Amino acid sequence: MAKKQLKTTENDASVEKFLNKVEPEQKRDDCRAIVKMMEQVSGEAAKMWGTGIVGCGSYHYVYDSGHSGDMCLIGFAPRKANIALYLMSVVSNNLPELKKLGKIKTSKGCIYVNKLEDLNGDVLKTLMKKSIALTKAKYK
Numbered sequence: 001m002a003k004k005q006l007k008t009t010e011n012d013a014s015v016e017k018f019l020n021k022v023e024p025e026q027k028r029d030d031c032r033a034i035v036k037m038m039e040q041v042s043g044e045a046a047k048m049w050g051t052g053i054v055g056c057g058s059y060h061y062v063y064d065s066g067h068s069g070d071m072c073l074i075g076f077a078p079r080k081a082n083i084a085l086y087l088m089s090v091v092s093n094n095l096p097e098l099k100k101l102g103k104i105k106t107s108k109g110c111i112y113v114n115k116l117e118d119l120n121g122d123v124l125k126t127l128m129k130k131s132i133a134l135t136k137a138k139y140k
Contacts, residue, residue, distance in 0.1 A: 008050035009070065015046045015054055022078045030116035031078050034085070037121070038074050041128040053077045055086065057132065059139045073132045085111040089134030090127045097123055097130070 015035065022028040035046045035054060042056035049055045055072020062068040075086040088109035090098065098104070103118035104111050113119055 008053060010047050010049055010055075010058060010072070013048040013051070015048055018048060018052075018054065026115065027078055027083065030083060031076070033116055034076050034083070037125055038076075038128060041125055042074060042132060047072070049075060053086070059135055061139050073135055074128050079112075082112045082114050083116075085113065085124075087111055087127055087131040089138065090131045093134060095127065095130060097127055101127065 019028060019031050019035070022031050031054070038054075038056040039046055044056045046054050046056050049072050053072065053075050054077070055075025057073030058070050059073055060068065060070050072086065077084045077086070082105075086109065091106050091109050091111060098106065098111075100120060100123045101111070102113075102120050102123070104113050106112070
């Protein structure tokens, strides 16, 4: 049986072209600001992951089931209803800073935000840094 091909892989698609298609304009501006934050915090250029995720850095994971792959250290996806921030280690570890971030919803590994202005930018940067450090420590 052939190994399942992952859809969410780093690729050479243009982040800028992707962001230019995000609507409405306010969400597009928020996404550009998030890219700047991620690049500043990670020290790496933003890349496309699959067709709808923008991320910085990468790590390799292997689950107990044997499933493995690569994913961005931090990233986001503009969705119709909101922006999904992928800060998996922050959410899974339920860091106390989440309560200081602002108006958010969370799920297993994502933080959902409607507008960037609803968040404390300094807390978001801190959470990005912590997510990178925790993910790197877990997946050496």
